[in-house]
Amino acid sequence: DAGVIQSPRHEVTEMGQEVTLRCKPISGHDYLFWYRQTMMRGLELLIYFNNNVPIDDSGMPEDRFSAKMPNASFSTLKIQPSEPRDSAVYFCASSLTGATNTEAFFGQGTRLTVV
Amino acid sequence: AQSVAQPEDQVNVAEGNPLTVKCTYSVSGNPYLFWYVQYPNRGLQFLLKYITGDNLVKGSYGFEAEFNKSQTSFHLKKPSALVSDSALYFCAVRDSNSGYSTLTFGKGTMLLVSP
Numbered sequence: 001d002a003g004v005i006q007s008p009r010h011e012v013t014e015m016g017q018e019v020t021l022r023c024k025p026i027s028g029h030d031y032l033f034w035y036r037q038t039m040m041r042g043l044e045l046l047i048y049f050n051n052n053v054p055i056d057d058s059g060m061p062e063d064r065f066s067a068k069m070p071n072a073s074f075s076t077l078k079i080q081p082s083e084p085r086d087s088a089v090y091f092c093a094s095s096l097t098g099a100t101n102t103e104a105f106f107g108q109g110t111r112l113t114v115v
Numbered sequence: 116a117q118s119v120a121q122p123e124d125q126v127n128v129a130e131g132n133p134l135t136v137k138c139t140y141s142v143s144g145n146p147y148l149f150w151y152v153q154y155p156n157r158g159l160q161f162l163l164k165y166i167t168g169d170n171l172v173k174g175s176y177g178f179e180a181e182f183n184k185s186q187t188s189f190h191l192k193k194p195s196a197l198v199s200d201s202a203l204y205f206c207a208v209r210d211s212n213s214g215y216s217t218l219t220f221g222k223g224t225m226l227l228v229s230p
Binding site: 004033042043045048056091093103104105106107108109111 | 149151156157158159160161164205217218220221222223
């Protein structure tokens with residue numbers, strides 16, 4: 001398996017534009033997580049899905065952020081409209097069903113810069 | 116609530132010397148503990164985990180970690196550091212008594228190994 005795949009790797013956009021980040025989890029994994037990493041706040045969990053259903057989105061910072069998982073092999077994180085303070089590295093991760101002792105596997109991340 | 120503390124922002128060690136990266140945790144039940152490493156411009160990579168059993172767990176790249184329940188610690192160690200070990204290290208915890216709970220990460224510790 002190629003692991004968790006994220007695209008694009010880098011995104012530069014102007015303030016006010018819509019940004020869509022994409023993630024393909026590891027095949028067979030039924031948990032999917034979106035994290036954001038910044039120098040100031042470290043690694044923050046934004047939202048996670050189980051079997052394509054959003055379970056906890058309490059980490060989503062504002063209504064400008066939305067995430068979907070239309071099927072088991074694809075998820076998107078959308079920011080509309082984007083703001084400079086959204087600049088960060090966004091990671092997607094996946095893990096196997098429910099067993100709490102299993103680790104999560106991370107993608108390479110998308111570095112977002114909003115100018 | 117579960118939490119993780121990594122008291123050191125940065126650890127400096129000379130190549131060939133032993134290294135320790137500290138981690139303490141707080142959970143209401145029994146902990147599942149994880150260490151991840153992040154190299155520049157890469158995602159987080161799983162290193163090792165403690166679930167149950169032997170308090171000393173061995174992982175990738177010669178790293179090991181010792182679980183100490185009385186001190187609620189899970190310090191990462193390596194007998195002989197390499198320059199290539201220089202990276203950002205994250206400790207994470209999951210509470211085994213909370214059904215499925217997400218991983219809570221520490222803020223990370225930058226390890227710098229000098230030649």
